Amino acid sequence: MDAGYAIQAEGLVKRFGETEALAGVSFTAEAGTVLGVLGPNGAGKTTATRVLATLVEPTEGTARVGGHDVVRAAHQVRRLIGLTGQYAGVDELLTGTENLLMIGRLLGFSRRDSRARAAELLTRFGLSDAAERPARTYSGGMRRRLDLAASLVGRPRILFLDEPTTGLDPRSRTELWDMVRGLTAGGATVLLTTQYLEEADRLADDIIVLDRGRLIAHGTPDELKAQVGGHVLEMRVRHEGDTAGAARLAAELAGAAAEVREDGLIAVAITDPAIMPAMVRRLDDAHLVLTELSMRKPGLDEVFFSLTGHRPDNTGTEAEADDLDAKEGAAA
The missing domain is CATH 3.40.50.300 (P-loop containing nucleotide triphosphate hydrolases)
Incomplete structure (x- = not known):
């Protein structure tokens, strides 16, 4: 060492x-x-x-x-x-x-x-x-x-x-x-x-x-964010029932997993900004109406999701009574 x-x-x-x-x-x-x-x-x-x-x-x-x-x-x-x-x-x-x-x-x-x-x-x-x-x-x-x-x-x-x-x-x-x-x-x-x-x-x-x-x-932090890709595309469709279909199309076009958040916002990492207009055309062809569309740099949220397939549970230490950390504290 x-x-x-x-x-x-x-x-x-x-x-x-x-x-x-x-x-x-x-x-x-x-x-x-x-x-x-x-x-x-x-x-x-x-x-x-x-x-x-x-x-x-x-x-x-x-x-x-x-x-x-x-x-x-x-x-x-x-x-x-x-x-x-x-x-x-x-x-x-x-x-x-x-x-x-x-x-x-x-x-x-x-x-x-x-x-x-x-x-x-x-x-x-x-x-x-x-x-x-x-x-x-x-x-x-x-x-x-x-x-x-x-x-x-x-x-x-x-x-x-x-x-x-x-x-x-x-x-x-x-x-x-x-x-x-x-x-x-x-x-x-x-x-x-x-x-x-x-x-x-x-x-x-x-x-x-x-x-x-x-x-x-x-x-x-910058190195981890670079693993995700250059940008994150976020969008929301008008009808809640269309969210899953829009997420599938987004994942296919981006070649990456699309995350659907609790509020219905769809987020997917993209490496080429040109995907954004292509996404609009693809969704329009599928008769899926967008109400929100934006592109931003990735954060550690996306890093964590890309690595684990889920977001961290930020409910605080109370939730830890049912998992490993509770065992850690008891053993100590």
Whole structure:
């Protein structure tokens, strides 16, 4: 393994009984970058994070974080990392200041240093005015900011963010994105698991895509989008009953799978913009009336659909109680 990487995983396998949550996953993350880990519920994102954070041991394979083996040198790894899970891990009965003081003391800081670090982080995350209020009075966005602040008390070089923005409103999500950019600008390495494709597109330098415990794609956001094609054609027909027929014609002409979304919008990746007028003629010949037609550059949504045949389930962590990630958490 190359010691120049902040995170390295090679052939990671993790089984929970008969369930294989990770099936030979390998990837790396360079120092000072954001590695986005995409995948639907049960893809193995949380399992990978738990292995790297030394919370569970892999069944097979090896991983190094900050140059240390996560099994043989777990103590050294823990001194280098911070972890923010899917749910805010703050003590709701303690104030913001008390939460951070507790973390500092557990990390071996003096009372004075703990208080100074707490004040610094509360200011940095815009929580100074609420510092002496119990965390139970915080909004969801404030709790997530406090949770992130808690993970930074020990000045970690490597930070694991496991779906940190699930359930946040758009404003709070944007604020957290700004904080992540600030962390990497300061030299930190971030592993970000997410179901929000926009989040990965905006933050990640590199992305790996997991599905059913396997790595199915790896590259920069632009490299992954290039796999789909040059453009995405979107259209809608007047009569709902004609949607399936229009999708079949679109797929035949484009030579790619056509996706029909819940609102009846048909989307298909195309490599030649000249297909657009040809599509109109083909649908007109079939007496299918269009009410909407547009062409745009592809996004990570299309990448995910092209790789897996479905879109990620963005219903949030509540849905994970019925899939692999629930088993991951129970086993840990």
